[in-house]
Structures are given as C-alpha cells and as structure tokens.
Amino acid sequence: MVTIFADRMENTRKSFIREILKVTQQPEIISFAGGLPNSALFPAEELAAAAAKVMSEDAANVLQYSTTEGYLPLREFIARRYLEKNGLEISPSEILITNGSQQSLDLIAKVFLNKGDNVVIEIPGYLGAIQSFSIFEPEFLEVPLLDDGIDIDILDKTLSESDAKLFYTVPTFQNPSGITYSQEKRVGAARILEKHRVVCVEDNAYGELRFAGEDVPTIRNYLENTILMGSFSKIIAPGLRLGWICANSPIMEKLLIAKQAADLHSNYLSQRIICQYLMDNDIDEHILKIKDAYGSRRDYMVDMMARYFPEGISYTKPEGGMFVWVTLPEGVSSMDLFDLAIKENVAFVPGSPFYTTEGAGDNTLRLNFSNSDPDEIEEGIRRLAVCMKKLTS
CATH class of the missing domain: 3.90.1150.10 (Aspartate Aminotransferase, domain 1)
Structure with missing residues (x-):
C-alpha cells in the first residue's frame, strides 16, 4: 500500500x-x-509585572515581527552570565534564541545530519534528543554512563571506529540519570572529541539547579568546538518556551538559515517579558x-x-x-x-x-x-x- x-x-x-x-x-x-x-x-507576579510594563511601554514593537537571532539585550544578558558563571567569553552574535531546548535540538540536527550519519549519545540518554534526532534518520552509537560520567575508553573506541559528526551530552545532572560528569571526565571527553574532530553538543538545561557539591566547568571550557544549549524553562517557566544555542560563527550562520526556514524567529513577546523580568529582578x-x-x-x-x-x-x-x-x-x-x-x-x-x-x-x-x-x-x-x-x- x-x-x-x-x-x-x-x-x-x-x-x-x-x-x-x-x-x-x-x-x-x-x-x-x-x-x-x-x-x-x-x-508569576513578577512575570505579570514584566509583561504589563513591556506592553504599556512598547506594545507596537513587541507585537511586531523581529530578528531571527533574538532580542539583543536578552542575548547580551546570556553572554554576560556565561562570563560571570563559567568564565566563557561569548559574543551575543554567537547566541540564537530558540523556542525551547527542543527546537535547539531540531535545528542542530537539521544543520548537521544526513540519513545514516553517526551520532554518539550517552546511554541512558535524553529521550527528547533521541526523538528529535530520529526524525533525520541517523545511526545512534551508544556509550554508557558510569557514576562519574561517560565511559572515556568506550567513547574513544567508538569514535575511532566510526565517522561520527556529533556527540550529544547532558553532563550536568543528566536527564534521565541525574549523573554529573567529574572534571576529569569533562577534560578527557574534550580531548577525545578534539582528537577525532567531533562536534560536542552540550545540553546544560539543568546546570543552574545544583543543591549539593561543587560546580564544575562546562565541556566548552575545554573544547572550543562545542555547541552549548541553555533554557529558561527550568529557572523561570517552561510555558514561555525560550531557550538558546551558543555556537561559533560558521555553525551559527547555518543555524540561522535553519531557524529562518522553521519559524522566522522565536516568540518575541516571550523574549521581551523574560528580558524585562531579568532586568527588574534578581535571578540568582x-x-x-x-x-x-x-x-x-x-x-x-x-x-x-x-x-x-x-x-x-x-x-x-x-x-x-x-x-x-x-x-x-x-x-x-x-x-x-x-x-x-x-x-x-x-x-x-x-x-x-x-x-x-x-x-x-x-x-x-x-x-x-x-x-x-x-x-x-x-x-x-x-x-x-x-x-x-x-x-x-
């Protein structure tokens, strides 16, 4: 049939x-x-106040189409926070506002994956990423997680025996396991990925939610060829559907094209409300x-x-x-x-x-x-x- x-x-x-x-x-x-x-x-009250302020002061612009990259003051806030929290010098031009982390995954997959391409993932791995990547029909290569992060030896062996393009990871409070990579595992993974010239996609949706132990640097701190993902869903509210991708200029150029084709730009009203909230309140x-x-x-x-x-x-x-x-x-x-x-x-x-x-x-x-x-x-x-x-x- x-x-x-x-x-x-x-x-x-x-x-x-x-x-x-x-x-x-x-x-x-x-x-x-x-x-x-x-x-x-x-x-809720603070977001309501931010929404009222944005609408009363700039409704004509807030309700209009906007740029694909996203609201510049919001991207500048994210860039400053990367510097303050992670010691990463990232330009606002390297940040793209997305409709949540799930769209970030979709755009990354669109830009990189052809049918049959190899993608290395942690096992157990984030279900949302598995589903999003599956649309593009890659071959998944599974690497198990240990108590302190990815199995470095199996990662190296897997990359040696394949032509993988991407390694997708949630190294901090991983979904679903809750595991966090040690600093040694982050450094080890970065060196292996650099050796094999594989792009790291580092999803950090939960990184701000540490309630025990000590903070550790991102993989991006050790590997420049890393695409960082972040989200306001876990630290403000998921219903506003805002996340972001941080990537170097050659990758960002392709992501912008994919974003334009997908939806022109992320919800501009949500961007302005969140930015106003961040300006008027102490997010920490x-x-x-x-x-x-x-x-x-x-x-x-x-x-x-x-x-x-x-x-x-x-x-x-x-x-x-x-x-x-x-x-x-x-x-x-x-x-x-x-x-x-x-x-x-x-x-x-x-x-x-x-x-x-x-x-x-x-x-x-x-x-x-x-x-x-x-x-x-x-x-x-x-x-x-x-x-x-x-x-x-």
Missing part, C-alpha cells in the same frame, strides 16, 4: 513521556513521570529558592526509597537537577512494574525509551522529584515499593 507520509515518520516514535502524561492528568494519580519544574515556584535569588526546594525534595525521596524499597534496588543520588535513576534486579521489567504501579495510582517513566537499542534498559526507570510535595513523595514511593516487592518476590 502506498503511504502519503515521509519515510522518516515510520522510524520516529511518539514521546513515551508525553503519552504517559495524558494518563497522569487524572487527579488521583501521584506522578513521578514528567520532567516538570514545580509550578508553585514560577515567578530566585534560583536559590528553586535549589532549596528541589534539594529538600530529593533528600526526602531518597530517604523514602531507603525506608521502603526492597533489597536489590539501586538508585542515583544526584547533586542537582530533577531526576533519580532507579535500577531493578536483572530480569525484573520496569514495564511490568509500571503496569502494577498505575493500578495503584502512581506513575513513573520506564527506562527502555531512554535507549536506542531494542530491549535495553528494561530493568531501569526514572523518577522526578521536583514536582511533588513531601506527602505525595512518601505515599508514591510507598506504593511503588509494594509493587516492587510483588515483582521481586
């Missing part, structure tokens, strides 16, 4: 998380599934509130897992971000666990969608701690533990 759809759509899966979220809209379900910031921490003070809230929720979730989970269950203890990664005993399926748990009105994301190899990660799962209060965390973990005991016994 002749199909009217492009071949690429046959090989791109639905987002498993988005499908789960349809189920978790039911109020009786305790959900650890979504990667959702806590809405109680959104600076706001981020500190988020970190305190998330840190206490992570501590409580880990404490409840230690109290209720049966023996043989291991889990990460992230120093920041929004996720805990759980590993069940070999042979115990997280999909089977999900089926039991949803009957008990608790949800999570099974681990398999975070792998590109069929059947891999079947005994793993991701839990989100940022969007639940302590009572929900304890009750949800208790219910989940009951289901685990049924499977493991």
Whole structure:
C-alpha cells in the first residue's frame, strides 16, 4: 500500500513521556513521570509585572515581527552570565534564541545530519534528543554512563571506529540519570572529541539547579568546538518556551538559515517579558529558592526509597537537577512494574525509551522529584515499593 507520509515518520516514535502524561492528568494519580519544574515556584507576579510594563511601554514593537537571532539585550544578558558563571567569553552574535531546548535540538540536527550519519549519545540518554534526532534518520552509537560520567575508553573506541559528526551530552545532572560528569571526565571527553574532530553538543538545561557539591566547568571550557544549549524553562517557566544555542560563527550562520526556514524567529513577546523580568529582578535569588526546594525534595525521596524499597534496588543520588535513576534486579521489567504501579495510582517513566537499542534498559526507570510535595513523595514511593516487592518476590 502506498503511504502519503515521509519515510522518516515510520522510524520516529511518539514521546513515551508525553503519552504517559495524558494518563497522569487524572487527579488521583501521584506522578513521578514528567520532567516538570514545580509550578508553585514560577515567578508569576513578577512575570505579570514584566509583561504589563513591556506592553504599556512598547506594545507596537513587541507585537511586531523581529530578528531571527533574538532580542539583543536578552542575548547580551546570556553572554554576560556565561562570563560571570563559567568564565566563557561569548559574543551575543554567537547566541540564537530558540523556542525551547527542543527546537535547539531540531535545528542542530537539521544543520548537521544526513540519513545514516553517526551520532554518539550517552546511554541512558535524553529521550527528547533521541526523538528529535530520529526524525533525520541517523545511526545512534551508544556509550554508557558510569557514576562519574561517560565511559572515556568506550567513547574513544567508538569514535575511532566510526565517522561520527556529533556527540550529544547532558553532563550536568543528566536527564534521565541525574549523573554529573567529574572534571576529569569533562577534560578527557574534550580531548577525545578534539582528537577525532567531533562536534560536542552540550545540553546544560539543568546546570543552574545544583543543591549539593561543587560546580564544575562546562565541556566548552575545554573544547572550543562545542555547541552549548541553555533554557529558561527550568529557572523561570517552561510555558514561555525560550531557550538558546551558543555556537561559533560558521555553525551559527547555518543555524540561522535553519531557524529562518522553521519559524522566522522565536516568540518575541516571550523574549521581551523574560528580558524585562531579568532586568527588574534578581535571578540568582530566585534560583536559590528553586535549589532549596528541589534539594529538600530529593533528600526526602531518597530517604523514602531507603525506608521502603526492597533489597536489590539501586538508585542515583544526584547533586542537582530533577531526576533519580532507579535500577531493578536483572530480569525484573520496569514495564511490568509500571503496569502494577498505575493500578495503584502512581506513575513513573520506564527506562527502555531512554535507549536506542531494542530491549535495553528494561530493568531501569526514572523518577522526578521536583514536582511533588513531601506527602505525595512518601505515599508514591510507598506504593511503588509494594509493587516492587510483588515483582521481586
């Protein structure tokens, strides 16, 4: 039968998380599934004030078309912050404002990937990147994560045996595992990528959300041939849909062409509101509130897992971000666990969608701690533990 759809759509899966979220809209379900910031921490009043100010003072311009690159004062703010926080000297001309990190991934893939090209990814890897890249039909090369970051030896071997163009990584509070690369792993990865002339795509969506341990430099600090991605979704609000890409001039030139073809420019009203908010408020003070809230929720979730989970269950203890990664005993399926748990009105994301190899990660799962209060965390973990005991016994 002749199909009217492009071949690429046959090989791109639905987002498993988005499908789960349809189920978790039911109020009786305790959900650890979504990667959702806590809405109680959104600076709603401050954003409303910023929006009112922008509209009252400059509505004619705010509601008009704008430049593809994005609002210059906002790009200048991002550039200053890179210098202050990371010691990186980046020009505003090397920054492109996007409609969230997901569009950043799409534009990068459009610029670099032909069908069959090799892309190296961490395993487990960010599901949104896997889905976005899959549209362009690459060959994924998986490199496992260890407790302190990517397996350097396997990364080197993989790049030696392939002609990979890109290495995609979330080195700080990785989604889904919560793992953070050590400084040694960052330096090692940078040297290997430089040796093989592979572009690093460093997604730093969670980097500001550290609530334990010490900050470490970005991979970009050690490797100039790095595309940096950032987002306002985790530190302000995701509904405004604003992120950015930072890249050198030759790459930025291609990204701008792809962006123009996609949507001309990102939501200009959102850009102006966020920029006004940043000018009128102390973003570091706001981020500190988020970190305190998330840190206490992570501590409580880990404490409840230690109290209720049966023996043989291991889990990460992230120093920041929004996720805990759980590993069940070999042979115990997280999909089977999900089926039991949803009957008990608790949800999570099974681990398999975070792998590109069929059947891999079947005994793993991701839990989100940022969007639940302590009572929900304890009750949800208790219910989940009951289901685990049924499977493991």
